[in-house]
Amino acid sequence: MLSKSQINLLKSLQHKKFRTEHGFFLVEGRKSIYEFADSAYQVDTVYQTYTSDPKLLNLSRKINFQQISLNDLEKISSLKTPQDAIALVKIPDWPALKTETLRKSFTLVLDGVQDPGNLGTIIRTADWFGIRNIICSEDTVDVYNPKVVQATMGSLSRIKVHYTNLEALLRSTGLPVYGALLNGNNIYTTNFGDEGLIVMGNEGNGIRPVIEKLVSRAITIPRAGGAESLNVAIAAAIFCSEVTRNTLK
Amino acid sequence: MLSKSQINLLKSLQHKKFRTEHGFFLVEGRKSIYEFADSAYQVDTVYQTYTSDPKLLNLSRKINFQQISLNDLEKISSLKTPQDAIALVKIPDWPALKTETLRKSFTLVLDGVQDPGNLGTIIRTADWFGIRNIICSEDTVDVYNPKVVQATMGSLSRIKVHYTNLEALLRSTGLPVYGALLNGNNIYTTNFGDEGLIVMGNEGNGIRPVIEKLVSRAITIPRAGGAESLNVAIAAAIFCSEVTRNTLK
Structure with a gap:
């Protein structure tokens, strides 16, 4: 049983202001919770309609379990159809990025991506292609x-x-900076080498001029049809595919 | 000014049952309306807060214009933030597909795609890559x-x-049937030739077994990281990119 103030606190984490204030966010669904418990993230508490979960206990002894009613679970959830469990996870404070960490790999750089579905899909796609880091502008x-x-x-x-x-x-990395831009080099004939940053712009406005100036190579996905643009998550996926295709043979 | 029954009819087109009954659907936003007016589709009426639109009149003299209040526009719209105009467009009855139409090109075949955003993104992406036809299972x-x-x-x-x-x-086309499946040939080393059907499955369940049996070549996007799957619109985009990349050089 959760108190009214606990429910309010958990619900408040749907808003960035309160996530920043409390330092926590929510992960919904047992399958995702397993993956977070088995990662560098720290799962604090799992709220579920059962008392414990042997698989999670196996992954980490530090997790608290709290049995709650389905009614309370529905109150905390941000989903139309709530899943079976919700975890309170600590917002990590990753060590500051060093160029060394980004060497011999490709990293996506997002300049003002606004749509949550696009960012989520970009992360899922990057994970498929083995990309480990994504760097976002502060307004992403x-x-x-x-x-x-x-x-x-x-x-x-x-x-x-x-x-x-x-x-x-x-300005500081010294790595090649590729930018997804119109009128750049054909992506299919570009040799990406084995490292670099790939800058993708905002859904409506693309890459900001001040950032575009720092792009060392403009790259374009050639168009054969009538669409004016590609969705940013789709364009990011084609970049991920192209930069890794030679290693995936 | 729209009557209450006109508003109800237009609103009802948000549901498939009423679209089928009336044979019309709605297109929102002036930019999209221009594109439909300049296509094989038949734009019947444009509802807008102005009386006419010189650009649309230029594209087609057959379009009716109806000036409506912003309040009425908001009632008809399916968007949270309605755009400036809404068009009533006739649902087309395309001629039956012939194999000849599909020769020397690639066609996406969707087996039970359920998410509207995914289907919309697939259409936008196909249009970018010059694909002209998409074939859907009846439950898409x-x-x-x-x-x-x-x-x-x-x-x-x-x-x-x-x-x-x-x-x-x-069973009937005689064209190569490629299927997006796990454990197939590496997409990056597959020679797709210059024609074929590319089957993409449902978001959760993939391609149905009865359809999978009719796939002549299973194709896989190799995975380097931890994600269990790719979003279907992302996978479709990578297929579109791969089958057309040699023609886009």
């Missing part, structure tokens, strides 16, 4: 937004998402 | 669902979406 949608967490389908547990001043970052 | 989400139409960003005006019995279709 918050990765601990419940819609983002849900759309990652558990992949958020394996990907480190950093928020930073992109201008400062791009 | 309805393409004239307002969420699908919205997610296509106007691309629906250029793509023909057919609903049919997939089993009968795949």
Whole structure:
């Protein structure tokens, strides 16, 4: 049984302001919770209609379990059809990014992506292709937004998402900076080498001019039909596929 | 000014039952309406807060214009933030598909895709890559669902979406049938030739066994990371990119 103030606190985590204030976010669904418990994230408490969960206990002895009513579970959930369990997970404070960490790999850099479904899908796709880090501008949608967490389908547990001043970052890394832009080099004939940052822009406005200036190579997905643009998660997926295809043979 | 019964009729088109009964669907936003007016679709009436639209009149003299209040526009709209105009468009009755039409091109075949956003994004992506036809199983989400139409960003005006019995279709075409499956050939080393059908399955369950039996070549997007699966619109995009990449150089 949860008190009214506990329910209010948990519900408040649907808003970024309260996630920042309390330092926690929610993960819904047993399958995703298993993946977070088996990751670098710290699962604090699992709220569920059962008393404990042998599989989770096996993954971590530090997790608290609280049995709650289905009614309370529905009150905390951000989903139309709530799943079987909800976990309170600590917002991590990843060590500051060093260029060394990003060497010999590809990293997605998101400049102002706004749609939670797009960010979630980008994280899930990056995880499929073995990308380990995603760097977001400070105005990119918050990765601990419940819609983002849900759309990652558990992949958020394996990907480190950093928020930073992109201008400062791009000026300092020394890595090749590829940008998804119109009128750039054909992506299919570009040799991406074995490392680099791939900048994707905002849904409506693309990459900001100040960031575009720091792109060392503009890259374009050639168009054969009539659509004016590609969805940003789709474009990001095609970049992930192209930069890794030679290693996936 | 719209009568109450006109408003109810237009609102009812958010549901498939009434779209089928009346033979119409709605397109929202002036930009998409321009694209439909300039296509094989027949735009019947444009409801807007102005009396006419010179650009639309230029595209077709057959369009009716009806000036309505912003309040009425908001009542008809399926969007949280309604756009500036809504068009009543006739549901087309495309000629029956012939194998000849599908030769020397690639066609997406969707087996039970359920999410409107996924179908809309697949149509937009197919349009970018120059794919002209999409064939859906009869239980795939309805393409004239307002969420699908919205997610296509106007691309629906250029793509023909057919609903049919997939089993009968795949048995009869004689074209290569590629299927997005686990444990198939590596997509990056597959020679797709210059024609074929590409079957994508349902979000949760993939391709149905009865359809899988009719796939001549199982194809897999190799995985390097931890995600269990790719979103179907993402997987479809990578297939579109791979089958057309040699023609886009």
